[in-house]
Amino acid sequence: MSTNDELLKRVLVTGGAGYIGSHVIYTLQTTRRYKVISIDNLHNAHPKALSRVAQLARDALPVDASEKDKDSAEIDSHICDLTQKDQIRAVFEKYGKGGIWGVIHVAAYKAVGESTQIPLSYYENNVAATLYLLQVMQEFECTKLVYSSSATVYGIPPVIPIPESTRLKADSPYGKTKVMCETIIEDLCSSEPEKWRALSLRYFNPAGAHPSGLIGEDPKGRPGNLLPLLAHMAIGRVQDSKLRVFGNDYPTPDGTCVRDYLHVLDLAKGHLLALDALSPESKVFDNRPTDARFKAYNLGRGQGSSVLQIVEAMRKATGYGFEWEIAGRRRGDVPDLTADPTLAEKELGFTAPQDLDTMCRDLWNWQTKHPWGYGEPEGELAPRTRQVVE
Incomplete structure (x- = not known):
C-alpha cells in the first residue's frame, strides 16, 4: 500500500504512555507507515x-532502513492534560491545520469501582476531555477518530455473548462516561457526514504484555484490575495474604464474575485495523x-x-499459591461480559488468537523482569513463593 515516496501519516495517540496506549504505539510503529x-x-x-517502545521500533528496523523508516521509530511525545483545551491546541498548532491525519483516543480514567466514589472526576476527565479534544480536532481539520470505549456500556446485557446491537445501559459512572462519549462522537459524525469518520472500539478485558518484557501494565498505587493485582501479589508488591473475591453468587458457572480477556497486542492490532478502516x-x-460515518465494534475473544x-x-504462570476469600458483591460489577466479536472479525478482519495462558505468561515475564514496573527503585524484589499443591 505504501511506497517510500509517501509521507508518514501523523497519528496522535492520547494516553500514549499508558498500558494500552504504549502497545497501540508499538503496533503502529511496526507498519512503518x-x-x-x-x-x-x-x-x-x-x-x-x-522510550522502551521506541527502542523496540528501532531494534526492528532493517539494516538498510530509509530515513522515513527511521523517523517512524521515533515518537513525538508531549505532556498534555486533555481537560485543558489550550494544552491540546498547543500540540495541534505544532503540526498545523490538516497536519495530523487521525487520532486514537485512549486516555481515560477506567476503574469501575473508583468511578462510583468520585463520579465528577470521571465525568470531567473522560467526557469533558473528549469534548475538548473533538473541538480542537475540528478546529485543525483532523476528522478521523478511533475511540477507546468499553464493554461496560452494555450494563447487565440481556444476551451473552454480547452483540453490538445490544442497548446501551451502563451501570457505573465509568460506563456512563463511555456511553456519553460515543453519543457525542456519533452526533458529531451525523452533523458533518462528509467530513467525520469515527470507530468506537468496545474493549473487553485487555491483559498480558509485549513478549519482550520491555513494556507492560504498571498501575500507580494498588492495581484496580484482577490480573495486575495477582501479579503484584505474587511478586510481593501487594502484601495481602488473600485475594478478596467480590461475590460468588452470580449466575455464572462458579458464581464469580466472568470476563472476556484478550491479549493487549491483539487489542492493539484492532486499533490499527480500525485506523485503516477510516x-x-x-x-x-x-x-x-x-x-x-460512525460504527462501534466489540474487541474480545468471545x-x-x-x-x-x-x-x-x-497460579500456573507464576507458581505462586494464591489464597482467596469471598467478600460481598461490589457495586457496578456485572455478572458476565463476554463479547460476540463476529462483526469486528467480518468487517475489520479482527482476530484475537492469543489465549489466557499466553496472557498470564507474558504478564509474569514483564512483572519478573521489572518487579517495580517502570519505577525501578533500588533493591530488587524477589518473587515470593508459596508451596503449590498440584
Whole structure:
C-alpha cells in the first residue's frame, strides 16, 4: 500500500504512555507507515514506556532502513492534560491545520469501582476531555477518530455473548462516561457526514504484555484490575495474604464474575485495523443505517473466564499459591461480559488468537523482569513463593 515516496501519516495517540496506549504505539510503529504523536498527562503512566517502545521500533528496523523508516521509530511525545483545551491546541498548532491525519483516543480514567466514589472526576476527565479534544480536532481539520470505549456500556446485557446491537445501559459512572462519549462522537459524525469518520472500539478485558518484557501494565498505587493485582501479589508488591473475591453468587458457572480477556497486542492490532478502516477507500461504512460515518465494534475473544479461573491461570504462570476469600458483591460489577466479536472479525478482519495462558505468561515475564514496573527503585524484589499443591 505504501511506497517510500509517501509521507508518514501523523497519528496522535492520547494516553500514549499508558498500558494500552504504549502497545497501540508499538503496533503502529511496526507498519512503518505512521509518525506517532503521543500525548499523556502521566496520571497513570510513565514516560519510560515511550522510550522502551521506541527502542523496540528501532531494534526492528532493517539494516538498510530509509530515513522515513527511521523517523517512524521515533515518537513525538508531549505532556498534555486533555481537560485543558489550550494544552491540546498547543500540540495541534505544532503540526498545523490538516497536519495530523487521525487520532486514537485512549486516555481515560477506567476503574469501575473508583468511578462510583468520585463520579465528577470521571465525568470531567473522560467526557469533558473528549469534548475538548473533538473541538480542537475540528478546529485543525483532523476528522478521523478511533475511540477507546468499553464493554461496560452494555450494563447487565440481556444476551451473552454480547452483540453490538445490544442497548446501551451502563451501570457505573465509568460506563456512563463511555456511553456519553460515543453519543457525542456519533452526533458529531451525523452533523458533518462528509467530513467525520469515527470507530468506537468496545474493549473487553485487555491483559498480558509485549513478549519482550520491555513494556507492560504498571498501575500507580494498588492495581484496580484482577490480573495486575495477582501479579503484584505474587511478586510481593501487594502484601495481602488473600485475594478478596467480590461475590460468588452470580449466575455464572462458579458464581464469580466472568470476563472476556484478550491479549493487549491483539487489542492493539484492532486499533490499527480500525485506523485503516477510516481511509477513504474503506468499505466499513457502506452498510451503515444513517448518513453518519460512525460504527462501534466489540474487541474480545468471545470466550469468558471467571475470577477463579483467572486465579488458577495465574497460579500456573507464576507458581505462586494464591489464597482467596469471598467478600460481598461490589457495586457496578456485572455478572458476565463476554463479547460476540463476529462483526469486528467480518468487517475489520479482527482476530484475537492469543489465549489466557499466553496472557498470564507474558504478564509474569514483564512483572519478573521489572518487579517495580517502570519505577525501578533500588533493591530488587524477589518473587515470593508459596508451596503449590498440584
